[in-house]
Amino acid sequence: MSEKCRYGRDSEVVYYDLESKEIQYKCPRDAEIDGFCMFHKKGYWKHNKENEERVRKAFKNELKNTGPRKELLCIGYHLPDIQVRDAIKEIRGFVSFKDTLFQSVDFEGVTFQERADFRKTTFQERADFRRAIFQHWADFRGATFQQPANFWEVIFQQSADFSEVTFQHWAAFWDAIFQGLVVFSVSTFQHWADFKGAVFQQQAGFWHATFQQEADFSEAIFEKQVTFFKARFQQKIDFSRATFKGPALFEGVEFIPDIDIPRDNENVFINFRRIKFGQPEEIVFDSCDLSYVSFIHTDISRVNFRNITWPRPTDWKPDNFNKRISRFSKMDAYTLIDDELLERTKNGIEPHKDDQDLTIENVLTVYRMLRENYEYNVNYETAGRFFVGEMEARRRNSDSHSEKIILGLYKLLSLYGQSYNRPLYVLFGLIAWFAFLRGLILFFQGIGPLDVALEVILESFAVSLQIKGTEGIDIIQRILSIPLLVLFGLALRRRFERRFRH
DSSP states (O other): OOOBOOTTTSSOOEEEOTTOOEEEOOOOSBOOBTTBOTTTSTTGGGSOHHHHHHHHHHHHHHHHTOOTTOOEEOTTOEEOOEEHHHHOSEEOSOEEOTTOEESOEEOTTOEEOSOEEOTTOEEOSOEEOTTOEESSOEEOTTOEESSOEEOTTOEESSOEEOTTOEESSOEEOTTOEEOSOEEOTTOEESSOEEOTTOEEOSOEEOTTOEEOSOEEOTTOEEOSOEEOTTOEEOSOEEOTTOEEOSOEEEESOEESOOTTSOTTOGGGOEEOTTOEESSGGGEEEESOBOTTEEOTTOOOTTOEEESOBOOOGGGSOSSHHHHHHGGGTTSSOOOOHHHHHHHHHHTTOTTSTTOTTOOHHHHHHHHHHHHHHHHHTTOHHHHHHHHHHHHHHHHHTOSOHHHHHHHHHHHHHHTTTTOSHHHHHHHHHHHHHHHHHHHHHHHHTTOOGGGGHHHHHHHHHHHHTTSSOOSTHHHHHHHHHHHHHHHHHHHHHHHHHHHHHO
């Protein structure tokens, strides 16, 4: 009796059959080299061309012998470059490539009629699954793609599991269709990840996924719930023109966590523009830093923002923009990245000067939607900060010098109507100044101002409050006091309106 291959005998190897039962695998082939068959002997096919062709031919013959309800177990194989599409167009039975090492493989256009098991498979070079169809569960858990992984226009008719997968080169899922549940939890994309135009018809999960380079979800369609729980996006992200028909959760997501990246680097731009939300009240951003996110042309007036970090003027790195806003760096306001990019655009700084979406009206609209969002959710403090940011953007980008002066005074005296303290402080200063002037006049008239100090102060109060005074210095004081009283009243009224509106 010939000796059998040692693979699965020296150490336990298990797989899950069609009924998801755990089965111990022992290679049924005869041992040929050092106790292993040609598929399990590491490096056997690399010794010469003859060995390579022998392994390739034997593997293709195994593929051709597949049939319905028939298992094809290629567990732990070491395979050279394989052009599967040249040998077969359909794999009709359950196939397992668990722990297999492919040099490179081409499954373009191949249909997997039963479950396909690629758990912990290693693809050393190109892995091409273009236009493949997975009619059953596609399981890639723990797989490693050392070179490009191409899943362009692939159709996953049932669940697809890419948990704990490592993509060391680019991964392309352009126009892929996921008809069942899809999971990319704890997966790592070390190069760019492209999901442009992909369709997710059922739930999609990207829990703890890491995108180290650019990630493109533009024009993607999420028909059911999608979750990006604690996902990490370390470079440029593009969700532009994506459609979220169901709930979406961005909880604990890290958008550009490396704070040392220069903000004039185009790779830090997070594009959430022109997105369509079918159920905006079911879209949740929770515990995220949205300093880099642009929402131009996206309706976010009813999106849920919880525990969000928004950028303040002092958050931007020192540059021309920061120099211009340093004089109000202590202002209680939020300054959106769109605002900064618009400032850069005006100065002709690359790469944003050709961005047609960066107009003052679009930037003001984003400020306005965020303000309305927080007002609707009774968070008036945050809403007020966005209102101040909106007014600051309007003032800086105004073409009218008179409007800039008026808005500048409005900001100085009452922080655009958000502060009732400012006009009150200025009013007290005005009262004290005119009280001093009245005391000085009395001094020159030979009357000791200390003798009538209280009377002078009370008179100055009465004049500013429009109670008395009809001539001379009183008229000037009354005129100067009117706008301060109005601003104080408006700010106080706004504060009480917000408190009792809901």
